[in-house]
Amino acid sequence: MxxxxxxxxxxxxxxxxxxxxxxxxxxxxxxxxxxxxxxxxxxxxxxxxxxxxxxxxxxxxxxxxxxxxxxxxxxxxxxxxxxxxxxxxxxxxxxxxxxxxxxxxxxxxxxxxxxxxxxxxxxxxxxxxxxxxxxxxxxxxxxxxxxxxxxxxxxxxxxxxxxxxxSPSAFDAKTGAPSGHEPDQISRVLALIETQFARPLRLSTLAKASGLSERSLTRHFTQHLGESVGRYINRVRIGHACRMLTDTQAPVSVIAMRSGFPNAANFNRQFRAFKEMTPLDYRRQFTDTRQDDESMSPKLTERSPSLQPMKKRRRRD
Known part of the structure; x- marks a missing residue:
């Protein structure tokens, strides 16, 4: 959606x-x-x-x-x-x-x-x-x-x-970009994770991209991001999977593969750990809510004057 x-x-x-x-x-x-x-x-x-x-x-x-x-x-x-x-x-x-x-x-x-x-x-x-x-x-x-x-x-x-x-970069790559407050080494790692999350990512590869040792990268990453490198990568992958679950009807096995998980069983386990529900339950949250609101009576017909679709604003201009 x-x-x-x-x-x-x-x-x-x-x-x-x-x-x-x-x-x-x-x-x-x-x-x-x-x-x-x-x-x-x-x-x-x-x-x-x-x-x-x-x-x-x-x-x-x-x-x-x-x-x-x-x-x-x-x-x-x-x-x-x-x-x-x-x-x-x-x-x-x-x-x-x-x-x-x-x-x-x-x-x-x-x-x-x-x-x-x-x-x-x-x-x-x-x-x-x-x-x-x-x-x-x-x-x-x-x-x-x-x-x-x-x-x-x-x-x-x-x-x-x-x-x-x-999750980092959930639904929009813009939201996952480095904030500008992390050191350049960490920003390079974040950018690499953002573009390569669907592939296997080894700590040695990320350390080489950052110019730091694996030990230093692990320490600096936790200091600036508040979590380990591995957990951050999984959160990025879960965020991408959530987008596919709401935007597409792709099977869970396909979403798992395109999000960087080796198999559906591992994906389901990681997804449940992060979201406390299965991928199908997550998809159902959006589907059921959308159907409930479509049947709601009376319909909401007015929006805030300060929250207007750009298309309507241009039409008036």
């Missing part, structure tokens, strides 16, 4: 775009856009899809999604049926954040937050409640007040631990 491209219109007088979405039920709308997205979900329970990550979410779910990584939420019930479900969405540009940090070193922590968010981040319980404390300012009619609130929230989140969500 191909993700729809969405255009986020910031307006001529805003550095960040804030959207307060309220509706009866949050539908499955698989999409991506060039902006970072911080989303707080309120009064809703269901499934959250970030790249190849599929997980349950509940009250005060708070997630940061990087540019061009497909994502959606799909609710199955409201926590309080008497109230609408809601999402507080903050979109911002990564280049703007980095320029701000260059000028104001007080915001250097935001650059680290963007680096950590390369695969999406889910913040621990309590972070969403803290963000709710800023909602009056974040939903202010004054752009400057919204900006101040967004910066305060992002600065606070930069100090918190968070769980990475998607």
């Amino acid at each position: 191909k993700a729809a491209f969405e255009f986020v219109d910031f307006g001529h007088d805003c550095s960040v775009r804030v959207y307060h979405r309220q509706l009866r039920r949050i539908p499955f709308e698989w999409h991506h856009h060039p902006a970072y997205e911080l989303t707080l979900t309120l009064n809703s329970q269901g499934k959250r899809y970030i790249g190849d990550s599929v997980a349950s979410y509940g009250a005060d779910d708070l997630v940061l999604v990087p540019p061009n990584l497909p994502h959606t939420w799909a609710s199955n019930r409201s926590i309080d049926d008497s109230q609408p479900e809601a999402a507080i969405v903050v979109w911002f540009d990564g280049a703007w954040v980095r320029r701000l940090a260059d000028i104001c070193p007080e915001y250097n922590g935001l650059c680290d937050l963007l680096r950590r968010a390369a695969c999406g981040l889910a913040f621990a319980d309590g972070a969403g409640a803290r963000m709710r404390d800023h909602l009056d300012r974040l939903l202010s009619a004054t752009p400057r007040e919204r900006l101040h609130a967004a910066l305060d929230i992002l600065d606070f989140l930069s100090t918190l631990p968070a769980t990475p969500l998607a």
Whole structure:
């Protein structure tokens, strides 16, 4: 299933775009856009899809999604049926954040937050409640007040631990590119893994590409990526497999081979270890949700003015 491209219109007088979405039920709308997205979900329970990550979410779910990584939420019930479900969405540009940090070193922590968010981040319980404390300012009619609130929230989140969500390069090669914060040696290894993951990759080959010894590569890789070389390669392969499971009807054995696994049994074992479900169950997550939303009544007919398909925008221009 191909993700729809969405255009986020910031307006001529805003550095960040804030959207307060309220509706009866949050539908499955698989999409991506060039902006970072911080989303707080309120009064809703269901499934959250970030790249190849599929997980349950509940009250005060708070997630940061990087540019061009497909994502959606799909609710199955409201926590309080008497109230609408809601999402507080903050979109911002990564280049703007980095320029701000260059000028104001007080915001250097935001650059680290963007680096950590390369695969999406889910913040621990309590972070969403803290963000709710800023909602009056974040939903202010004054752009400057919204900006101040967004910066305060992002600065606070930069100090918190968070769980990475998607596999490296899940669904889009752009999202798996080196962030620019890794040493050149590690960046060369990441680029090689990104293009050659379907082939056998030996540590000796990667070490030669990096110009480091195998021992040094292993140490530096774990230091900068937070996991071993072997686990990272498997996560890249699983991410590619997830894309094939959702975009195609190819048999699992074919997907295993094209994703770099020696056989279907090994693929199933690794997939279950990473996703806690079988490849077929993963495919069914997307298929069943799409069918449920197609039969939902009433249909969701309106979208945010700041989240419009580029095609429609060009037609007006």
